[in-house]
Amino acid sequence: MSETPELARVPCRPGARLHIAWGSGNELKVCEVAQKRDDRPVAQTSGGDSRVQRLRWGILSATQRQVACAAHQAYVNLQHIRRSTEEDLRASPDWWNHVLEYMRTISKTFATKCEEVDAQQDSHATRELLLQRAVWEILEIFFVNKGAIDGIVTEDMVGWLYRNHQLLCQGSRSAPSIRQNLEQFMVDHPEYVSQPEEAPGYWESIWGMAALGWMDEVEQLLRLHSALLPPADLLQTQALHPVVEKQRDVVQGCALTLLERMPRMLPAGPGGEPGGGYTSVAEFSRKWEVWRDVIGRELANRELWEGCPEGTANGVQTLLKVLGGDEYVLDSCCDGWVELLVAELLHVHPTLKAHSNRTWLTEMTALCVQRKNGGAMGPLEQLLVAVFDLDVQEVVRLSSCYLGAWFTAHLTEPAATAGPHALALLDATLPANQATQREHFLLQYVLALASHPTLCHLAPAYLAECPAYGRATLEAVVARMPAGGGADDRAATKVLQLCQAHGLKRQEVQLGRVVGMAKWCAGHRAVGLAWLVRAQDDARLQALALGALRVDFPRDGGIPPPPDVSEMTRFVQNLGPQQPTSGMVGFLRQYCNLRAALAETKEDLPPARARAALASAKDLVLQLVGAKLAPRQFWAPVLFEAVHLLEAAAPVFSGEETQALLARLQEAQLHRLRSAPPAPPAGAVRGG
Secondary structure, three states: OOOOOOOOOOOOOOOEEEEEEEOOOOEEEEEEEEOOEOOEOOOOOOOOOOOOEEEEOOOOOHHHHHHHHHHHHHHHHHHHHHHOOOOOHHHOOOHHHHHHHHHHHHHHHHHHHHHHHHHHOOHHHHHHHHHHHHHHHHHHHHHHHOOOEOOEOHHHHHHHHHHHHHHHOOOOOOHHHHHHHHHHHHHHOHHHOOOHHHOOOHHHHHHHHHHHOOHHHHHHHHOOOHHHOOHHHHHHHHHHHHHHHHHHHHHHHHHHHHHHOOOOOOOEOOOOOEOOOOOOHHHHHHHHHHHHHHHHHHHHOHHHHOOOOHHHHHHHHHHHHHHOOOHHHHHHHOOOHHHHHHHHHHHOOOOOEOOOOHHHHHHHHHHHHHHHHOOOOOHHHHHHHHHHOOOHHHHHHHHHHHOHHHHHHHHHHHHHOOOHHHHHHHOOEOOOOOOEHHHHHHHHHHHHHHOOOOOHHHHHHHHOOOOOOHHHHHHHHHHOOOOOOOOOOHHHHHHHHHHHHOOOHHHHHHHHHHHHHHHHHOOOHHHHHHHHHHOOOHHHHHHHHHHHOOOOOOOOOOOOOOOOOHHHHHHHHHHHHHOOOOHHHHHHHHHHHHHHHHHHHOOOOOHHHHHHHHHHHHHHHHHHHHOOOOOHHHHHHHHHHOHHHHOOOOOOOOHHHHHHHHHHHHHHHHHHHHHOOOOOOOOOOOOO
16 A cells, blocks of 8 residues: 555646656656747746746555565566576466565565564554564465465464454454563562453453454463463462362363364474474364364263353353364454354364365355455455465456556566466556556556656566566656766766666667766866766767867968967876777867977987887877868968977988978868958948
């Protein structure tokens, strides 16, 4: 269940209009802007306090976000197993083992998170998680595991109710806390310490927990009975010794003995030993009938009850009626319809099978709801009835309405194991959008993920399972992911890694452009250039390089002075080793190298180094001007700086090379004259 939606109000002044644009996932960006004037759009908003408002829906709550992150790897692992072979494992009989492991992994996540929110006393988050965990575990019992022993679900239902009792019965009582509450009551009321069985709620707690199958707790409460206290504690009640002995026979000799001998259909333990019960249905049924007969004989044994105090006698007799399956007593001991259903399964129909007896189970559920809830069925009741009836479509529909996008997206895998009809149902193409039901719910969940910046990176794993719209949705989600523009580029790096992992080359380039220019404009020149190089955006790199090379050409057509090389040097250094080798960036790098080589030729160097410096400078001049690596407008500044090479005592350039350089200079001058604007006619008046 997601957070309660609220009606969003966006102010709009008279004469203004609202600009609406899609954000990330389930998000709309709305802003008030001024009305157009004279058919020209107004760039600024209509008021100084106008701002962008984000309208969101279907957003995962804080608790749901924690569960989504924790359960993500389990889903990824399951899909990896499915894709590990060419055949479709979902149609294989062994597939349910993998789904069972997947469900139990997420169940552990639910258990951990429930403990955390309980500790924080967050009632909304607690109820939200408890509801999802209860439905998730009941799906495991009926859709995947389908009964631990021969399809029988009774003991699974007992354990399920024990774990989820706080939600299913509105927190009326919880097995681990009943004894603690009773002990605290006796501490607050010392008069009950010597006789706990006289404390209010003592026997009622025993009957209720016995009805639900929580026999360990029943045994612990029975052993608090005063008749079972150690002999040292009985010194004060020696006068009541015969009565104490009679109570001991009733409590220990009858009630505790019957509890210890109660047959249970429990699965084998980790070592293969029976889990304190029977694993054969025939053997269990025979022992259960014998045990029920013993209960009937004990209830009819007047000698057993004569001389026993009324409170203890009535308490143990009612306990035996609970164990014997007396429906009237079970009804009075159970608080809600779920408790009554589990009590009926355990004490009246202990060998009920989920699939072969599902009609009977559905009718029994309806009867329990009628007896306890008056026939009213809320979301939880509707979900449980749909699960008991193995109605996959109804379970999926109700989950999408009440349990949120996360639950429905992860539900499709266990729901598909309910049978061949379920797999065909979830893989059927919807006529509205030509996608399967499975893909539809995955896309809904992806939109919820994309609405929160910390969950965007989880979306690709789910979109990989969407054959119809997965790729297009992934591109749209990535395009709207927040990449950041400040000094910290971790968000952008995460998006970049996502693009590289899924082969989104176009989005990778676009990301580099956007982040690169944002960093450059924010003053982070080195980082901005690195992103532009990574995006291979030569056009912007060339434009930035041209901006770094400032040359002031004289209006009279003379030779311009040498440009300032400091900004050019910083630009080249910021580019790093991955800088382009062509265009304006390549020219800028070579020009900086030429300036360094020319400066070296003017120094007093040893002959060998001087000759090497001259040769390097000569090669760079020939590359920049002779080979036309430099743009035409920069030929003259380059040659101007290399004049001392042409005037050197020892010829540096050959005659042919010198003629070629002079030809380039003449070509540059002619080009400047031809491209100069025409002079105004004589007598023309210039406008001011």
